[in-house]
Amino acid sequence: MERVKDWKCTFDNQPAILAEIAQKRGLEFPRAFTLWEPMSEAAKAYKEISGSAFCKLPFCHTVEAEALGGAVKFGEGTSGPKTREYICTTLDGLLELLPVDYSAGRIQEVLRACRSLKEQGECVMLKVAGPFTILNGLIEIETIYRALRREPEKMKQVFHKLEGELLRYIREAAACGADAISYADAPGGADILGTKGAIRAAEDFTYPFLKKAEHSAGAGLILLCPKTTCALDKIGKVKYNHVRLSKPMTYGEALREVMGKVRFAGQMCINKEAYILKNQQIETMELL
Amino acid sequence: MEKTKEELLNRLAECVVEMAEEEEAAGAAQEYLAEGYPASDGIMYGLVEGMNQAGVLFDEEEYFVTDILLCSDAMYAGLEVLKPFLGEEEAAKKRRGVIGVVEGDTHDIGKNLVRIMLEAAGFEMTDLGRDVPPKKFVDTAKEKGADLVCMSTLMTTTMGGMETVISLLETAGIRDKVKVMVGGGPVSQRFADRIGADGYSQNAVEAVKLAKKLLA
Numbered sequence: 001m002e003r004v005k006d007w008k009c010t011f012d013n014q015p016a017i018l019a020e021i022a023q024k025r026g027l028e029f030p031r032a033f034t035l036w037e038p039m040s041e042a043a044k045a046y047k048e049i050s051g052s053a054f055c056k057l058p059f060c061h062t063v064e065a066e067a068l069g070g071a072v073k074f075g076e077g078t079s080g081p082k083t084r085e086y087i088c089t090t091l092d093g094l095l096e097l098l099p100v101d102y103s104a105g106r107i108q109e110v111l112r113a114c115r116s117l118k119e120q121g122e123c124v125m126l127k128v129a130g131p132f133t134i135l136n137g138l139i140e141i142e143t144i145y146r147a148l149r150r151e152p153e154k155m156k157q158v159f160h161k162l163e164g165e166l167l168r169y170i171r172e173a174a175a176c177g178a179d180a181i182s183y184a185d186a187p188g189g190a191d192i193l194g195t196k197g198a199i200r201a202a203e204d205f206t207y208p209f210l211k212k213a214e215h216s217a218g219a220g221l222i223l224l225c226p227k228t229t230c231a232l233d234k235i236g237k238v239k240y241n242h243v244r245l246s247k248p249m250t251y252g253e254a255l256r257e258v259m260g261k262v263r264f265a266g267q268m269c270i271n272k273e274a275y276i277l278k279n280q281q282i283e284t285m286e287l288l
Numbered sequence: 289m290e291k292t293k294e295e296l297l298n299r300l301a302e303c304v305v306e307m308a309e310e311e312e313a314a315g316a317a318q319e320y321l322a323e324g325y326p327a328s329d330g331i332m333y334g335l336v337e338g339m340n341q342a343g344v345l346f347d348e349e350e351y352f353v354t355d356i357l358l359c360s361d362a363m364y365a366g367l368e369v370l371k372p373f374l375g376e377e378e379a380a381k382k383r384r385g386v387i388g389v390v391e392g393d394t395h396d397i398g399k400n401l402v403r404i405m406l407e408a409a410g411f412e413m414t415d416l417g418r419d420v421p422p423k424k425f426v427d428t429a430k431e432k433g434a435d436l437v438c439m440s441t442l443m444t445t446t447m448g449g450m451e452t453v454i455s456l457l458e459t460a461g462i463r464d465k466v467k468v469m470v471g472g473g474p475v476s477q478r479f480a481d482r483i484g485a486d487g488y489s490q491n492a493v494e495a496v497k498l499a500k501k502l503l504a
Contacts, residue, residue, distance in 0.1 A: 003349070011474065015445040075392075079445070082394045082419070141397065145354040146361070149307070192397065194352030 004190035004198045004234040007226040012271040013050070014059065018078035021045045030074035033059055033081050036112035043117060043124075052273060053252030054125035054180065055117045058110050061129045064169065065137025067100040067107040072137070088139040091147055091154045097138070100165055102172050111176045118177035123256060125223070125270075126178040128169060130185025131162045131205055141187055148197055152204075159205040166209060167216050174218030179259055181217055182270050183210075184225035195234075202231040211287055214263055221259045224266030229285065239286045251275045254282040296320040297334040300366055304338025305345070307358035310365035317369035327373035332410075335366045339408035343493045353397060356492070360404040383503055385436035386428045388416030390449035395442035398472060401492040402438060409496045411436065422452040426460050434466055435503055438495070441472040450475075451483040467502040471495060 022029050025045045032038035043055040060081040066072045073084040088094050102108055110126070117124045135144050135158070147155050170181055185206075190198035206228060213222060224232075232238045243262065245254050252273030255265055267283040268275060291299075300320060303313040320330045342359040345351035351359075387403050389396050396418045403413050414432050416424055429437050437457070439450045450470050457463040467486040470479070480488035486502050489495040 009473070011444065015443075079392055142357055142400065145357050148354060149358060187397070190352075192353040194354060197352070197354050 003195045005230045006190040007230055007269070008191075009186055009189075009227075010269045010271045014046075015078065015080075017046055017049050018042070018059065018080075020049060022078050029078045030076070030081070033074060034106055034109060036109040036116060039109060040113040040116045040120075043113065044120075044122065047122070053123065053250065053256050054273075055122045056125045056127055056182070056270075057113055057117075058106075058127065061127075061133050062137050063107050063110055064100075064129050064134045064165070067102075067105055068097045068134070068138060068165065070137045083137045086139050089143070090139075091143075091151060091158055094135070094139060094158050095154075095161060097161075100168065102168070107169070111172055114173060114178050115176040118179075123180075123259075124178050125180040125182050126173045127182045127184070127270075128166060128173075130183060130188055130228070131159055131166075132185050132188030132201075134162060136187050145193070145197075148193070148200065152200070156204050163205065163209045163212070167212055170213050170216045174216065174220055178218075178220055180221040180223055180255065181213075182223045182225075183213075183228060184270075185228065186225070189227040190231060190234075198231050199235055202235045202237075206231060207235060207237050207287070210264075214287065217263070219260050221255060221262065222264050223255060223270060224264060224285075226266055226269060229266035232285075232287070237288050239288055241284050241286065242281045243284050245277060245280045245282060248276060248278050248280050251277060251282070258282060258284060291319070291323065293323070293325050293329070296323060296325065297330065297337070300330060300334025301338035301341065303366065304335055304359050304363045305341045306362075307355065308362045310361055313362035313365040314369050317366040321370065321373060327370040328375070330370045331367065331374070335363045335370070336408050336410065339363050339405070343405060343408075343496070346491075347493045353401060356401055356404060360408070363404075363408060382410060382412040383435045383499075384432050385411045385413045385438055385499070386416060386425060386432060386434045387413055387438040388420035388425060388440070389418040390439050390441045390446050390453070391419055391421045392446040392449065393441045393443045394418045395472075396440075398442070398492070399438075399440040402440065402471065402489075402495045405492040405496045406436075406438070406499060409500065411499065422449055422456055425453045426456045426462070429457070429466055430460060430462060436469065436499055437466050438469045438471070438499075440470070441475065444474045447472075447474060447479065450485065454484050467499075469495065469498060469502070 032042040047055045062072045062081045071084040262284040264285040469487045470485045477488045487498045489498045
């Protein structure tokens, strides 16, 4: 079987930038990870220092898992929220988790920060984690990797539950005015799952989820991690288009230019948004 | 019909490389023992041989993390049956290692894979888990009489902890008694050389080769 083309993750400079924000902008951490006002100030500062085209939120991958009941520790300073311990040991435990309450907790603060930034005229990108990232905050991820093979029907139930939660999150983000959703799920990449696993995950979760997300994101752009794009490509569910840009520009600027005109993009990692598209075109996608 | 030792060893290896259910692997181990063959051979030439084959497939990018996990489940199921029948001498011969993800980092998929492959290669590993303070690496290495300290991180901000561990090993007077191996996304051979580690490996299969080379 031909392999799923994969994309090597690129690391951003978040730790250094957050440290600069803490030292030079007087914002306190971990407070800015948990409360909407300092969070939105930190997002603006981050955009300015990094030269990004967007104010991006949140600063970690633990918000969704925490909203489902996950245990998160905030540490000191800018080290960032991390999973403290796993709250589930079985797939049944995952299926029994209560739905997310968007009127409470840190997820509510993130959405409020989105709304505040929009009211200030900022262009906002909400970073949404995929199922493997979320599950990695709730249960030993190896339990999931095993279950993909040993309990595929129950995994479909888990995927279905998370699909519902993520679609609700995206609708809430759209209601707050988020201009773009950035979707990524590195622990579910082909380099970890292998070709068969990546195909199964794309068929059982990614494609059906994104097909529904198309109608949940308001007018917003959905930016896919290229690992996700590669998996969708492998199952034959992507049609690529090339959109001419008004001039050569960075990938981030190009995403802003096509916002509202296309639904999906995903040729490059958002961490590489400073890359200049000299050929004056951006690749966008349609889901088939 | 009575099975030859070779047939039973091949079956053990197949259970591992084909990711058999744990009951099947345990059953194969029990059948092997019932024929009166030595447990150590069953482990080395059956289970570990299967894991080696899986390692080759991983190297060739035919097998991935999820496959190695399932192979290791079968291997551990067989080991659970065979280990109690190992002679004391064989148990004492094992090289000991301490492994963990450095403080501040919780990414442990790669570390777990390295642990599995080192255990398959005959190392007795103490897994400290994730977010491990530097002192814990050192205290555990002393407590276990470790030959090897393995550290992993996926974050640039926590790499410094590896150098701290090496410094603490020196302060504790055991630096020359252990080999230090490092790995993880942002780690490199250059980094390993700079901090005074004994080696860097890019993946779990290379980690085993490196560990054997360092302790030869």
